[in-house]
Each structure stands twice: as C-alpha cells, then as structure tokens.
Amino acid sequence: MSPKPRVFPIECKTLMTKSKIPSLDYAINPYLGCEHGCVYCYATFMARFSDIKDEWGNFVGVKENAPEVLRKEIPRRRPGSVTFGTVCDAYQPVEEQYGITRSCLEAFVGADGFEVGVLTKSDLVLRDVDVLSKLASADVGFSITCLDRRLAAAFEPCAPSPSRRLTAMRELSREGIPVWGFFGPVLPGFTDTEEEIAEVLRAMSEAGAVRVLVDAMNLYPKVKNSVRALIARAFPDRLDAFDTVGSDPGAYLSALSERVATAARTVDLKVDVCF
Ligand code: SF4
Numbered sequence: 001m002s003p004k005p006r007v008f009p010i011e012c013k014t015l016m017t018k019s020k021i022p023s024l025d026y027a028i029n030p031y032l033g034c035e036h037g038c039v040y041c042y043a044t045f046m047a048r049f050s051d052i053k054d055e056w057g058n059f060v061g062v063k064e065n066a067p068e069v070l071r072k073e074i075p076r077r078r079p080g081s082v083t084f085g086t087v088c089d090a091y092q093p094v095e096e097q098y099g100i101t102r103s104c105l106e107a108f109v110g111a112d113g114f115e116v117g118v119l120t121k122s123d124l125v126l127r128d129v130d131v132l133s134k135l136a137s138a139d140v141g142f143s144i145t146c147l148d149r150r151l152a153a154a155f156e157p158c159a160p161s162p163s164r165r166l167t168a169m170r171e172l173s174r175e176g177i178p179v180w181g182f183f184g185p186v187l188p189g190f191t192d193t194e195e196e197i198a199e200v201l202r203a204m205s206e207a208g209a210v211r212v213l214v215d216a217m218n219l220y221p222k223v224k225n226s227v228r229a230l231i232a233r234a235f236p237d238r239l240d241a242f243d244t245v246g247s248d249p250g251a252y253l254s255a256l257s258e259r260v261a262t263a264a265r266t267v268d269l270k271v272d273v274c275f
Helices: 043-049 066-076 094-098 100-107 123-134 149-155 162-174 194-206 221-234 236-247 249-264
Strands: 006-010 026-028 059-063 081-084 115-120 138-144 179-186 211-216 270-273
Touching: 059 094, 066 100, 081 100, 094 100, 094 123, 100 115, 100 123, 115 123, 123 138, 123 162, 138 162, 138 194, 149 162, 149 221, 162 179, 162 194, 179 194, 194 211, 194 249, 211 249, 221 236, 236 249, 249 270
Parallel strands: 006 059, 026 081, 081 115, 115 138, 138 179, 179 211, 211 270
Antiparallel strands: none
C-alpha cells in the first residue's frame, strides 16, 4: 500500500442505499475506498463496481456532491434507520479535509423520523459531536478487533489505535451520545480465546458501550490469503492456530459462539453475534 492514497472527486446520483441488513433501512457511504488499510478488509469488492484500477487502500473517491444530493433525497425517502460507513469508513483521514460526512450529518438535522448511526474506527467522529447532538436520534459504533496496539498496527495499519477509539467512545458517551461496540472481526489465533473476548467486551463496557455486536472473520480467499501472509511474516508462531480455523470453519464458528456467550456473562452488556 502506498503511504498516500490517490484522492479524487466522484459524483453520486443517490446516497441512501436500501440496506439488506434486517435492522437497518439505509446505508450511507460518503467515500469509495478506505485509507485505513485493514488487512482483513471485506470492502475490496466495492472496487469491482467502478472503473477504478488502483489497488484497494490506494485510492479514495470523494463524493463531493453527497450533501447536496442528500438534502434532496431525505424528504423523498420514508423515514427509518440510517448508518454511515457500512462499507467504507466515513471518518477516514480524508474526512478531516473534506468534511463530507459532517455535511451529510447536518442534512439530517430536523429530519423527522430518521435514526442516524455511524460505524467507524476513527476518533475523528468526536469533531462532529455538535452535529450529532442536534439529531433527534443518533448513535456511534466503534469497530475494535483487539486491544493490543502492536497487533492493531499490523492488522489495521492506518487506523487510529484501539485506545484512541475507546477514548473517543468514552468522550461521546459523556456528551450524551449513545455508543456501542462492533467487535469484529475477532482475530483467529489472537483475540478468540474466552479471556481475550472478555477483555475486549470489558473495555467496551468501561468506555460506555451499551451493546456489542461480535463478528467472526470471513475467510473468503482474498482475505484469507492477505491475513495468512501477514501472520506468516509477523506472527509465525500463530500460523498453526490460524490454519486450524480454515480447516473446519463450521466447528470453529460454533466454538467461537460458545466462547462469546461465556465471556458475555462476565459483563453487563447486551452482546449479540452476527455469524
Ligand atoms: S476501516 Fe473498514 S473499510 Fe476501511 S480498510 Fe478497514 S475494514 Fe476496510
């Protein structure tokens, strides 16, 4: 991955995409591409729907007309739940300069009936606490896969550290914005023991999360190859554990689900799994 991604404007015709997630009506992604460079990123498929040839992680398309499109779109849409950043992080570094996510959030101020959510790995969301506070209903979810800074730096090289995310979670919670945790993907061979799971859940709870959604790593070939290459290079002693997961994914997921359930009993949180 190059240190600086190619950033360019793109035009969007609509912004609110009907969601296939049962509890979510609309997804909003102000950017195409993501600078965070997570090794396990599933969003790489998005590049297939465009004519962008750059490698995933090396480009960011900025939907510069998104706020204007959204202001026209909101009155035409049936009210419901909306989440920012379902595919590409809405608070990745370019947002600091462009403020597209902020302007899009502002478009929902005074829009009756919409429940607005954000899912991010970035503490940049703190900048917009003033806008979030003006929304009739808003919450912010933070994705965290581990607490260890070194591990996070290997798996999510360009995202803010887990401690920065937890601090942001705590601050938003103090400001009265409901926060929740997305513990995913659980890193096979690293954060999938009962103790590690409980530790992450506890950290989220202490940071003010009221609920946590846990997801397993989806080991489809591209992700599996990238993650395996990283582990072989940086954590060779964990390679056997990782390969065991791939040899019987069904058994792994069922055992993981049990470990999550056991760990969840040690915290005062609503914990759900989505695998
Ligand atoms: S933050 Fe999300 S979209 Fe961005 S690289 Fe990481 S997993 Fe992919």
